[in-house]
Amino acid sequence: MVIAIIDDGVHAPTPNNLIFSLAVDEHGGIAPHTGYTDVLSHGSICAAIVRKYAPDVRIGSIKILDSTTRKGDCANLVTAIYWCIEHHITIIHLSLGTVAAYDYPPLLNAVNAAYQHGIIIVSACKNGSPSSYPASFSNAIGVQCDCALEADDYYAREPNDHGIDFSASAKHKIQELIPTPFQGSTPVCNSYAAPVITARVYNILSNYPNLTLDQVKRELNNTSRQVVSSYNPLLYKQSDWFHRVKLLVVSDAPVPLDNLRQWNVDHIVPVQSESALQNLLSSSSDSLPAAIHSSQLLHPDQWIAAATSPLIFLNRPHIQDWKAQKDRIYIPTLIDDYATRQPIHNERPVIAILQDISHSDYPLGSRLKEMFIQNHYSALYFSEFPIDILIGAVYIDNPEFYSYHCLNMAECLGADLLLMHTTMENIQTLHPDVILCDDSHASYLTNELRNDAQVIFTNSHSLEQLFHSLCAVICE
Secondary structure (H helix, E strand, C coil): CCEEEEECCCCCCCCCCEEEEEEECCCCCEEECCCCCCCCCHHHHHHHHHHHHCCCCCEEEEECCCCCCCCCCHHHHHHHHHHHHHCCCCEEEECCCECCHHHHHHHHHHHHHHHHCCCEEEEECCCCCCCCECCCCCCCEEEEECCCCCCCCEEEEEEEECCEEEEECCCCECHHHCCCCCCCECCCCHHHCHHHHHHHHHHHHHHCCCCCHHHHHHHHHHCCCCCCCCCCCCEECCCCCCCCEEEEEECCCCCCCCCHHHHCEEEEEEECCHHHHHHHHHHCCCCCCEEEEECCCCCHHHCHHHCCCCEEECCCCCCCCHHHCCCCEECCCHHHHHCCCCCCCCCCCEEEECCCHHHCCCCHHHHHHHHHHHCCCCEEEEECCHHHHHHCCEECCCHHHHHCHHHHHHHHHCCCEEEEECCCCCHHHHCCCEEEECHHHHHHCCHHHHHHCEEEEHHHCCHHHHHHHHHHHHCC
16 A cells, blocks of 8 residues: 655655655656655655654655745646556545636546545645645545644544545654754644644555545544544535436426436436435435435435435435435535625626526536636636536525625635526625526516626527627626
């Protein structure tokens, strides 16, 4: 079992047993690293911390960061992760990350691919930020430091608190640092907290080599000196870990009737009642995640343990015991992490989207988000329609959240603009700069709305024309 430390290189004698030392070259290939790596390099210190708490560890190094600036290209990180997949690496350690929106899609694909191949990724969150990537991805173990902890202490955070799973100590006595101004102690930062979790993961897998990521996270909590009884590693608030789903529609919940695959739906199964849903979930042999869309409040306490595949709740269920399930569960409560009672002044452009999901060729909000990200704009996509969760939207089940939680989330994540899939009833709450709608909404747009926002009719534009029209209005 080998830990690959992807960083600015590891000084060969530091771990005593450096299995390989590689680097991503200027052509994007992986080659042996023949240059000198300082004993005090960022990667060397991470390796020393891992070795301190897992003395028998076997370490490999992939250099992607510049030795002086400690900066690098996300494409090189993606290359290094895929190399680890191809070479059957067990654990990847990343005391690095990004907050750039355009890095998100390729990095998420790489992390999810590593997860599918059984690789455990431990990643430090960016210092001074509530989230960064890949630390905040569901299929990585995100780590932040807690200045009150020392040595190898750590504890589990509330499930998916901004995607960060554990807080750990960054205070370590390292022999290599004795002759430096640090006098043997590591600087306190997230980079040097993550190796504590990496070492612990190595020790756990040494005894139980077949554990999954979620099982490793459970074992991390159970063997911590500060066990968090409420921690549930199977409970997820982010939708970045599933793609194709089967959609179980309870009662008459609205769904897109055309082009289901545009919403990542493989097939729809109508369900007449909650009891029928229970029978279906307990008898299904399909491993595809089951997305449950209901127009009524569900009470899954009695049947959640019977599910044989991951469950994705598109509406908030009423449940008291989340620990009965056997597989992953998604609940649409990510916005709660950004709850605030203080209204927030917004200067970001707001694009309101009026789109009938029952008869749409494609989800306009997600397509526009992708296009903005490709052009290096960080766009947040909110929706009042639960089905949009399947295409990455943050679900908003209370329009009052717009002035509070949504804008707070935009502040915390440094979003450049907001996309809101909304209804005519709530559009004035948004104070949008642009309204996107088809001709059928024209008669409902008041003069006040038309004066305050520019209206663009979607049925007279191609997607590319629509994007360029938006940029002409808001991307100044």
